[in-house]
Amino acid sequence: MKAPVPVRRRRTAEEARHEILAAAQRRLADGGPEAVRLQDIARDCGIAHPTILHHFHSREGLLVALARSAATALNDDILRAVTAPQPGTAAVLDRIFETLGESGHARLLAWTAMTARAPRGDEPASLRLLADAVQRRLAADAAAAGRAAPARERIGFAVRLVAAAMLGDALMGDVLNRLSGHADGAAHQRRFRRWLAGELEAMFGHGPEAGPRAGARPAPRRRARKG
């Protein structure tokens, strides 16, 4: 009845490490930090737990690797979300939020921060790169519209604001929803992101009316100014 599953499946070391990390990430994301147990991860991967130790030397080694992989994965995701072909601000926020929330990156990052297992600052300063990208785009748009480009520092702060807010929201969105008295969390969070997108565009003289008012309108169509 049961298919003759090969008793052993042999992977390359890299494959094995990757599978194990993925399983560990899943465990961490939806079970909290205490759920990262070698035996469970091993079961998820269909291997014996000493194999994990073989590849990562110790549980601590696995956790460090996990933190590193989380950081780089997050970097990649963020950069991809921004480098993507000219989406609206709201779309960017949605995409970042999804990445952070659904793939558990926010949790990974939070856990990383909480346990002080942060990788040695050898990762690229991705938020700075991100701010650079945003600045370039805003400067181009401003030039096209005959306005002055926003100051660099404000852009940096805004990026940080969005990063912190999206992280906080991805991580503790449901708590915030409860504290706000909102029953339907997801919908409210979406409207919140729409609103934030509008405010950001207004903040940088980029919105449909270039005024400070944006309200909770559906995502403003900023492409109109260019077409």
Added chain:
Amino acid sequence: MKAPVPVRRRRTAEEARHEILAAAQRRLADGGPEAVRLQDIARDCGIAHPTILHHFHSREGLLVALARSAATALNDDILRAVTAPQPGTAAVLDRIFETLGESGHARLLAWTAMTARAPRGDEPASLRLLADAVQRRLAADAAAAGRAAPARERIGFAVRLVAAAMLGDALMGDVLNRLSGHADGAAHQRRFRRWLAGELEAMFGHGPEAGPRAGARPAPRRRARKG
């Protein structure tokens, strides 16, 4: 040499529970969730670990109590920060950030969210109350200045934005600093809060010039408008 420390110190049950929770909170705040061990907490309190079990029945019981106490403590802190006698926006942000960061409430809350040990929604919707308070103040200020009061929904969103951002910053500020390429984290975070305060005041037509520009000025003196 060693002072004749009383071998046993007898507390009321409430005192004991309180001490234990405080110690547990400290452990959690600066050691991560895996650092909440009965034996360590007991040592911190100068008691034997079965005493903790006597008061909380099990480790899980302690954790649940911890989550509850964290939620109410955070509520209290937030409300106190806002109910306080008319501080500037920047001061409020600083105070909330401190509460969140230094007393480890952000970490407690994050852990609560991560392990899905959230207390049953019986806590007051403190963010809603907070938004109410902010709305009252803004309405009064607007009336005094002969302006229209900001819409309720925008205030709610702004409160949520600030909450998420302050949580994210308190929890993962150093990570954000590294990703932004800022070496001196604390100073940058402070300037960031100043900037955010300015933007918020501008956003609600409340700043010194009521314009969208606020930059990184030192906290605007909005009391001038009233004196």
Added chain:
DNA sequence: TGGAGTACCTACAGCCATGTCAGTAGTCGA
């Protein structure tokens, strides 16, 4: 002042997660 109640203790039991060891079985090159 004696007894009930309970905060607190020491000692111990059991469990479970990490880590070790010695061996097995795929893979690859000579």
Added chain:
DNA sequence: TCGACTACTGACATGGCTGTAGGTACTCCA
């Protein structure tokens, strides 16, 4: 096809953490 290499395994050792049992001492009240 042989040998080296290594991914992988089952069985076991170990340590530490939670939880139990039974006793001790403090407090309060009749």
